[in-house]
Amino acid sequence: MSPMNIIWMIAMPFIGAAIGLLYIGISRNITARVQNRFGPPPYQNIIDIIKLYSKKTAITHGVMFHLGPVLAITGTISTLMFVPILTGNYPIYLFSFQGDLILLMYIMVFGCLAMALGAGQSGNPNSAIGVSRGLTQMFGYEVPFVIALIILMVRFDTSSVLDIIKAQDTVAHWNIFRSPFSFIAAIAAFLGMMGNKPFDIVFAPAEISSGPPSEYGGKYLALMQTNRGLFAFVKLVLYTDLFLGGAGDFITLILKTFALFLIPLFIGIVNPRFRTEQAMTFFWKWPTAIGVVGLVLVLL
């Protein structure tokens, strides 16, 4: 393990979190513009986090409440470690040789579940309702997501992310063009994962007072917000790797991830919210149907 790799390992979570938070800030800004507002500055989320970290008190309901955010970010950082971030001349592979796509699918859940556990211990019924909705929705979007990944794995006969990146050497070979069905299914799942507008019933602030984290405040909330940014980044990088041929350098990475990030954002801005079971069944209807078409095609 080269020293460079170790440095990246330490730096990448911070960079990732910063980029992710920035994206979310930009998304707030864009949303504001769409709504004919001025909107907060793009770095607003970072301010929020600093503020939260500098809160003077924090309450905890117990061990799991305390560990929930910690484990959540642990899961996210662990996921990051197994995603190849850059593939160009100065690659950032971290541990991605030691894991594959299936590992990623599962380790991504680690954080969510940990957060759900923390939320559970808060004892707030709203949190529990939020978790219930979140897990249900997760069950919904994982189906098209899994289909998309299976299409890729079967098509390239590999489950290694690096190999999939390698197969997309030119723009024309990007999976977004080669496996459009897979991409559509995956993007639909992505909407759900990001928790953007049509699928944000999990955090519905006015209804269940922001759902799972409703009992979290102060430093815990800060950690969770950081996690949110980092997680968004990780997912974006993964999608870039899978569908946009990875990234050779940071600029490409940022361009590609941002482009990807805009999709759920714009869909979210113009759409109202789904109910939980509507969301679940939505995922099982159109994205799944499209994914199945892709599956049939890849088998032929």
Next chain:
Amino acid sequence: MNDDLDRQNNNIIANWARKHSLWVLAYGTGCGAIEVPPTMTSRYDAERFGITGMATPRQADVLLITGYLAIKTLKRVIRTYEQMQAPKYVIGFGSCTINGGMYWDSYNTIKRLDDYIPVDIFINGCMPRPEGVIDGFIKLQERIARGQAKGWQHYQENLDWYRANQKKVIKNWTMPDYNW
């Protein structure tokens, strides 16, 4: 403990961040609640100052009391305030929170909110327009930046006084103790 708090109060970065990120828990009592949506939405767009609505007291920084408070409601307000994480600020909104306003002689409303929870900023008017509200927020931001918005500390230090006042109006006292 207090030294520590003071040190943090004067932390410039922290105060800057606090100032620019005010998460509001709008306690929509009375008629004032109607003025909050315009403040937040496109026309006045409070979000550009980092002011955002929050749903739970655990996450909020600012408690916005929008109007008169009946005794019954006061209980909830106190509870909500006590559940917020320090540093926390209270904005009294409209004349009812200042002196009872048009409910001055009502048998069942409180007159001066500051007697029960520490108010950092009062916004005058019946009702104050969104411009007034934003102005109040900016005043609060300035106080925060200067490290003057210390109502929560005041509440902690003079808890007995506040409790006495609260108990005076709230007859069946079942509140849990304020635990910090």
Next chain:
Amino acid sequence: MNTIPLILLLLFGSALLAYFVGKINFVLKVGIALAGLLVSSYFFLTLYGLSEKFIFHLAGFELTWQINSLSWFFGMLIFGLGILVAIYSTVYMRGKERVDFYCFALCTTIASMFGIVVSGDLLSFFFFWEIMTWSSFLLVIYYRYEAQTAGIKYFVMSAIGAYSMLIAILMIYARLGSFSFQALSAGWQGFSLGTQIAIIILFVMAFGVKAAMMPLHTWAPEAYAISPSSFTSLFSGVLSKMGIYGFVLLFYVFSAGKLSASFVDIHGTSLPGYILAWFGALSALIATLIAIVQDDAKKLLAYSSVGQLGYIILGLGLGSSIGVSGALFHAVNHTIFKGMLFLAVGAVFYRTGTRKFSELGGLISRMPYTFFVVLLGIITIAGIPPLSGFGSKWLIYEAIIQKKMVFLAVVTFAASTASFMYCYRLIFGIFLGQRDEKYDDVKEVPWAMRGPMLLLSLFTIYLGFYPYHLLNLIAEVEKTVLGIHPFAYGQSVLFSRFGSVDTMTVMNVVAVVFVIVFVLFSLLYKRSRKVGLKDIHTSGEIPGEEINLHYAIDFYQPFSRGVGAVLKRSADRLYMNFASNMEGLFDMMRYIYTGNGQTYVMYVIVFLAFVLAFSSWLI
């Protein structure tokens, strides 16, 4: 003296001894059972790596008892969990009535399971299989008043399964004239296609019932729910594995990989294997969906058991080395985590007297060890790295995708995702959320109950990052018994044709990151304040005692609305309707006996006349 009969004698002997001598006092009966188990597992350990045979004749049939790596593998599960359960029972059963009966049935069950895995011929296999059925039935009905329907359902379904197996065994015997496994695997190719199909279907019926494969699972939830928790963990953890063992035998020993010769191949798997894989996948999915909406912790675990066994069946159906290894690995995992979880739920039941999520909650601060066990258990069961459940699921998925069975893969993954939901339900319903005031004084269970659970959770951690020894064992089984070339694996690395995962790295990464984050998080900021359970945001309202803050009833209500169509259909109701209709039909039969003596005479005369009329046929 041969070791196998010695072990069996020891176990059956301690069962009887515990029953008869155990009338005297509690310590004696549990002690005898435990001692018998310990001694016999010592003897069992000495059998490692050996291949012994014990041949004798009974009732004119040649019977063989043998030990090979496959039997040792399953025997390991039996004794491992058996001992832990026995230790757990020493406290769990204290003060309950009829402990002697319990000890007897427990020892008999363990003995019969051991008998099954050492059977070298179909007859003794069936013999022990039936003993296992009734002895476990005795345990299912331990809480007698409530257990009637569950017990009878279990028994009847087992009997149907066992009898279909009997037909298959005797069909084989009629053709080969021998019960031994070797003769069967040698003679399998001589069977006609129809015979092969019949034998496979009949065996699958039998094993499917025990392994709670989906359309045959209906006994499982009730039987699991009603049996004493200490036994349930053995029931789900090991006894259901006997069905899996049967599947292994059927597909890899009896037919010895010759299925491809008589059936078409689909995606490189023989048709029966492929169909079996689908059965497994569908039971994984549907059982998981049903598990999600349960309110009884043990029923939830029971359905989860059905689902997890579905994975194992799926892996076995695939037939490739990686699939079979995944299945066997998952079998071990399932033993461990279902053992843990049932023991933990039993511990909760021991302290609180209920298993309903709607009545429990918030026990984390009262039973932290149990919580920890359940936490590890659900992480494993959900297949989330870095614990051991991930390794086995990974192997199974790789096997499916390698074979390009994409739809199977979709179903399986969906099931796996859905399992997060019930996992959360389980831990939330019991340990998180609000606690009822009557459970404020609940204490952690004694060490004798904690120990086995914690030991099992250590195993999941250990296997989570270092599955090497287990994989060695599985490879040994595949090489020597199943005739499969084992797949490649490193110390902690699992390889498939198109991917690899290093479990050690995963574990290390997670552990290191966790430690760093935790230390930073705790060091940089002051300690946070612990507040009471009721100190939650409730819009300023002060929650009184009468307000239910524990969100546990209809936890996944939107979900059940969404998948209501699936949940509405119940195989159980179908069977019960069928059974009651059949019963009504059978009931008509007794009206033949009208009660009028003359009618009976009439029957005699008519019978005589009838037979006389057709007497020419008899000549």
Next chain:
Amino acid sequence: MYLDPVLMIAVPLFAAFLIPILGKINKNIAKYVPVLVIGFNLYEAVMLLPVSMIKPVIVIIAAWRPPLGINLTIGPLGNMLALIISLVGFIVSIYNIKFVEEEPNEKFHMLFMLLVAGATGMVLTGDIFNLFVFLEITSISSYALTAFIRHRDSAEAAFKYLVIGSISSTFVLLGVALIYATTGTLNMADIAQKIQSVDPKIAVTAMILLVTGFGVEAEMFPLNGWAPDAYSQAPTPVSAAFGGIVVKAGMYGLARLIFTIFNFHGIFYFLLIMGIITLLIAEMSALRQKQIKRMLAFSSIGQMGLVMMALGLATQEGVVGGLFQMFNHAIIKPLLFLSAGYLVFYSGSKNIEDLDGMGRLKPLTSFFFAFGAFAIMGLPPFSGFWSKLIIISETIRNGFVVLAALALIGSVIEAVYYLRVVGRLYFKKPHEGERTHYVHPTAIVAMTLLTLIVLFVGLYPDFLMTYLKPAAAELLNKSAYIKDVLTAGL
């Protein structure tokens, strides 16, 4: 060392008529006479066993050699059945000592002795008319025993039994007459030899008449209308004796006729089909019975259906299975009846639903019942397992997979209704009310004996198999039988 086998019939007969006299002297002596006498029979049967296994013991009475005189033919089969009968009789008579309290109990013992004597005679005799006579002795004592309790239902049952029984025995007599008219002999071996030359139409008519007659005792469907009533209304030991003795003797008669005397292969298929029909209908009827003894009666019919099926296979293994099943049934069914009798006695009601919670009140008796239920379901390691295994195995080996499947379906139904009763014993809360009866030690001894036999045979079936194999061979090898009998005394 065995005594003259004639004593096996003569002693019980003599003792039977002695009992009333003894009863006049002392009531208690009468109770113990059956135990002694049937014990003697048991001794004889056991002692004869090694001898008869090698070569049938032919007892010539009054120096009239076969085929002229009456003779006893004690082959392995007859000896085996005599053993079963005397074993069951012995155990039941132990149970009787205290169970039968109703007056006049010496008459009960007398009738019981007659029953045993008749049944023993049936299985030992070599003469077809004697077979009829002993059948009648058995049946008449059965009728009387059925009606022993002075109750309206038992009288009704007895009357039905009597009507059906005497009609059927008339058929037997007609058959015997037909055979005698055509062959001019009554010795079974001689008949078997001479029947070859008889017009098959007459022979088959005679056979059908005889089969119908014995079928009634053997509980073949639809001739078994008497069985549920008689079983359920007779005193418990008598029910046990029906299952263990009367039916066995009837089945022996049936088997002897169709295997040794006649040689029509069609009858085997007929028996196979009748067996499975009997089995299925009986099991189905048993499913919803309300009275425990009636349920056991139907179960008994079902078991006999299985035996018929096994005999219908007409192969060595099949007949072994059938005989094994007969043995098991003869042991287990009395166990069930005896324990059920005590349960009924305690609860004061014959209905199953009144047995709720007896497992708690009467653990021992309930245990015996549950044990018997498990054993008769054919679960290992009890004896029922092996016989069922052999029968089903042989059925499948002969290609009757469907029949085997049907038989197993019958077994499943059997499991359901037995478990229901066992369930009621153990799972239901007991009804209110004081019950102070206790099981008398003699009953416990009797039931324990049966239990031990079940376990022993289940764990070590070879012991029994060594005796069953020659018995089956005897049935199948009729020329040897003819030779043995006709050359006896030369």
Next chain:
Amino acid sequence: MIYYVAAFSLILIGTYAVLVKKNMVKIVLGLSLIDSGVNILLISLGYIKGKTAPIFSTPALKAQNMVDPIPQALVLTAIVIGLAVTALALTIVIRLYDHHKTLDISKIRELKW
């Protein structure tokens, strides 16, 4: 020949009585009739016209001139058995009448199904 006809008509009449008559006493009578019929049949089997009883009362009698003795022995036994059965049947009928106050067999159907 006439014996055979008589025997079979007796059997048939008896069977008719058993099957059709509701009165239990008549059923018992029917049983007796069947019995008698069978007995006549048995006797007639051994009967040869013009031959004497098979008793060696005087030395002049030869075995060839006698009827077959065995059926007679059988019939004697059968008669005894028939008697016993009839007696028992009648006892039971009496007892049934005591309990049920009727002789109609179709009304005595408490044990059924």
